[in-house]
Amino acid sequence: MRIAILGYGVVGSGVAEVLKINAAQVAKKAGESGESIDVKYILDTRDFPGEDQKSKFIKNFEEIERDPEIKIVAECIGGETTAYDFAKRAILAGKHVVTPNKALIAAHGAELFALAKERGVHLLFEASVGGGIPLIRPFCGALLTDEVQEIAGILNGTSNYILTQMNDNGKSYDNALKSAQELGYAEADPTADVGGFDACRKLSILLSLATGKTVDYKDIPTEGIEKITADDFAFAAENGYTLKHLAIAKISAGGVQAVVAPFLVKIGHPMSTVSDVYNALWARAKTTGSVMFYGSGAGKLPTASAVVSNLVDIAQNACAAHIWTAERVKILPAEGFAMKKTFRIYEG
Amino acid sequence: MRIAILGYGVVGSGVAEVLKINAAQVAKKAGESGESIDVKYILDTRDFPGEDQKSKFIKNFEEIERDPEIKIVAECIGGETTAYDFAKRAILAGKHVVTPNKALIAAHGAELFALAKERGVHLLFEASVGGGIPLIRPFCGALLTDEVQEIAGILNGTSNYILTQMNDNGKSYDNALKSAQELGYAEADPTADVGGFDACRKLSILLSLATGKTVDYKDIPTEGIEKITADDFAFAAENGYTLKHLAIAKISAGGVQAVVAPFLVKIGHPMSTVSDVYNALWARAKTTGSVMFYGSGAGKLPTASAVVSNLVDIAQNACAAHIWTAERVKILPAEGFAMKKTFRIYEG
Numbered sequence: 001m002r003i004a005i006l007g008y009g010v011v012g013s014g015v016a017e018v019l020k021i022n023a024a025q026v027a028k029k030a031g032e033s034g035e036s037i038d039v040k041y042i043l044d045t046r047d048f049p050g051e052d053q054k055s056k057f058i059k060n061f062e063e064i065e066r067d068p069e070i071k072i073v074a075e076c077i078g079g080e081t082t083a084y085d086f087a088k089r090a091i092l093a094g095k096h097v098v099t100p101n102k103a104l105i106a107a108h109g110a111e112l113f114a115l116a117k118e119r120g121v122h123l124l125f126e127a128s129v130g131g132g133i134p135l136i137r138p139f140c141g142a143l144l145t146d147e148v149q150e151i152a153g154i155l156n157g158t159s160n161y162i163l164t165q166m167n168d169n170g171k172s173y174d175n176a177l178k179s180a181q182e183l184g185y186a187e188a189d190p191t192a193d194v195g196g197f198d199a200c201r202k203l204s205i206l207l208s209l210a211t212g213k214t215v216d217y218k219d220i221p222t223e224g225i226e227k228i229t230a231d232d233f234a235f236a237a238e239n240g241y242t243l244k245h246l247a248i249a250k251i252s253a254g255g256v257q258a259v260v261a262p263f264l265v266k267i268g269h270p271m272s273t274v275s276d277v278y279n280a281l282w283a284r285a286k287t288t289g290s291v292m293f294y295g296s297g298a299g300k301l302p303t304a305s306a307v308v309s310n311l312v313d314i315a316q317n318a319c320a321a322h323i324w325t326a327e328r329v330k331i332l333p334a335e336g337f338a339m340k341k342t343f344r345i346y347e348g
Numbered sequence: 349m350r351i352a353i354l355g356y357g358v359v360g361s362g363v364a365e366v367l368k369i370n371a372a373q374v375a376k377k378a379g380e381s382g383e384s385i386d387v388k389y390i391l392d393t394r395d396f397p398g399e400d401q402k403s404k405f406i407k408n409f410e411e412i413e414r415d416p417e418i419k420i421v422a423e424c425i426g427g428e429t430t431a432y433d434f435a436k437r438a439i440l441a442g443k444h445v446v447t448p449n450k451a452l453i454a455a456h457g458a459e460l461f462a463l464a465k466e467r468g469v470h471l472l473f474e475a476s477v478g479g480g481i482p483l484i485r486p487f488c489g490a491l492l493t494d495e496v497q498e499i500a501g502i503l504n505g506t507s508n509y510i511l512t513q514m515n516d517n518g519k520s521y522d523n524a525l526k527s528a529q530e531l532g533y534a535e536a537d538p539t540a541d542v543g544g545f546d547a548c549r550k551l552s553i554l555l556s557l558a559t560g561k562t563v564d565y566k567d568i569p570t571e572g573i574e575k576i577t578a579d580d581f582a583f584a585a586e587n588g589y590t591l592k593h594l595a596i597a598k599i600s601a602g603g604v605q606a607v608v609a610p611f612l613v614k615i616g617h618p619m620s621t622v623s624d625v626y627n628a629l630w631a632r633a634k635t636t637g638s639v640m641f642y643g644s645g646a647g648k649l650p651t652a653s654a655v656v657s658n659l660v661d662i663a664q665n666a667c668a669a670h671i672w673t674a675e676r677v678k679i680l681p682a683e684g685f686a687m688k689k690t691f692r693i694y695e696g
Binding site: 018126132135287291292304317321 | 373377380381474482485493494618633637638639640641644661664671
């Protein structure tokens with residue numbers, strides 16, 4: 001199975017790297033179905049003079065689109081414009097698409113899934129929520145055969161790092177953000193992370209999967225972590241809590257409630273131990289009960305590992321069709337949380 | 349897709365119940381591939397006069413074996429004798445087999461997987477490790493495309509309940525065991541649980557998956573929880589730890605080390621928060637990093653939900669072949685743990 005990697009940034013180069021590091025494991029798993037996975041093209045507009053795979057680099061997507069040898073396209077460009085154009089064209093050309101791109105899936109999921117189904121190819125996105133945590137697979141494969149009633153995620157590593165620094169080391173919000181930026185965890189403009197919009201997009205993907213319809217992330221009330229102070233952490237600790245930034249949804253016959261906001265989480269609850277850049281998803285389903293998936297929510301190699309695992313899924317032909325329709329779910333304000341001071345309490 | 353349930357005990361009746369409770373979700377997920385799941389037979393030697401599915405009950409396995417309409421057999425008899433006979437005959441008759449039976453998979457995995465591959469059917473066992481936690485799916489689908497280096501599991505709910513009672517409520521081992529028995533968590537002879545043998549079998553399944561060869565659970569040094577005292581918990585707490593019964597393995601070029609024993613776990617580590625009858629699996633892989641899967645390790649409905657999720661996997665044709673050979677892995681004694689008093693320290 002020959003593949004093309006689109007975009008040789010952090011994740012794209014990570015995919016190439018993981019395919020080398022884990023060559024033996026990938027060959028073994030894919031080989032169980034008689035397949036192998038080989039990178040034929042790497043598409044990027046930039047030049048990478050030092051790279052040893054030089055002959056694979058190309059600048060024109062048409063070459064990939066027209067090459068019948070290419071079975072899978074790993075879209076690692078990011079964003080919603082070029083990524084959308086190339087993903088759509090790849091599917092139309094009968095190629096499977098694998099992507100870590102939450103913005104693409106959140107914005108264009110319904111259309112791309114329908115197209116993929118029509119063309120008989122897969123569109124897989126394990127890395128789009130929870131980075132390296134293999135959670136889309138068990139969420140779809142197990143929890144969606146059950147009735148998902150509640151979801152609570154720590155879905156943004158940058159925010160969680162900042163809150164951990166404030167909680168454990170008594171840093172102010174500004175100092176914690178500064179150290180996150182120094183370590184490369186936060187961008188110069190950190191709004192998407194600390195404002196909750198990244199977590200909100202990820203929640204919309206989980207909710208779209210759970211409802212089978214489109215949940216527009218713009219419909220989910222979203223609060224960031226910018227206003228949290230050292231005093232808030234002192235107050236939380238005095239009462240046996242810590243503060244975590246949660247993306248929460250409740251699904252019932254009455255509708256879908258959702259909110260992204262800081263929550264008080266009881267110390268000793270598994271979600272209270274999710275620190276630094278780690279992420280976690282807590283979910284409760286009717287007969288399965290409560291489950292939690294925990295791991296590296298971001299980072300080059302963990303995220304790339306999740307992309308590679310999807311390549312192997314396709315090689316093994318071991319993937320269910322994921323699909324949601326364009327019908328838009330009405331999101332209700334999330335209510336009924338007990339409060340302390342100005343904070344909602346998470347009772348998961 | 350018509351199925352047969354073998355054994356109408358706790359899990360078998362749970363499977364029938366979950367198929368009713370989650371009928372809409374199961375129909376939707378299976379229906380995405382145009383399939384439905386209907387129970388045609390329930391095999392049990394006993395009579396169930398009050399049951400409303402009376403017409404489905406049969407006592408003769410041959411009826412199932414010979415019925416070409418039956419595509420999947422859900423083996424919920426337990427043990428290694430009748431379960432093995434029926435599972436093998438079902439596979440030979442060209443039927444997929446789904447089972448929560450860890451004893452069956454641990455003892456006969458290599459033979460049954462090879463047979464299933466030969467006959468072009470699946471043998472799925474999500475519920476055999478971790479009960480209701482969907483962990484086999486992400487373990488095989490994601491972590492095995494990477495290099496798994498360490499596994500640490502809290503894999504027995506009964507033991508974990510007893511340790512939680514001793515830690516949180518200051519109970520003696522005997523009193524905690526007694527309350528576990530009163531609640532139905534522990535059997536009259538609790539040896540398989542408190543002696544660590546149940547956890548050991550589950551570890552052997554995970555290690556067989558990770559190595560692709562057979563790990564005989566009898567080769568894994570196994571210590572139970574029977575000798576832990578209230579003093580040990582006091583000592584652990586004074587030093588910032590709690591005691592957990594862990595099934596641990598380290599896999600490296602040098603070989604496979606494994607041990608099942610009580611470990612000191614730092615308070616605040618996610619594994620320290622796994623309480624009562626909950627289970628968790630912590631794993632570290634080379635590029636994915638550390639992940640944890642947490643949930644209900646036992647219980648009628650969670651375990652049955654995992655069995656049902658495997659039925660849907662087959663309906664969706666979304667399952668990779670799991671396989672390990674009969675070649676037996678040499679298990680080395682697990683070494684290199686820091687110690688406090690007589691306890692190993694878990695540094696995960």
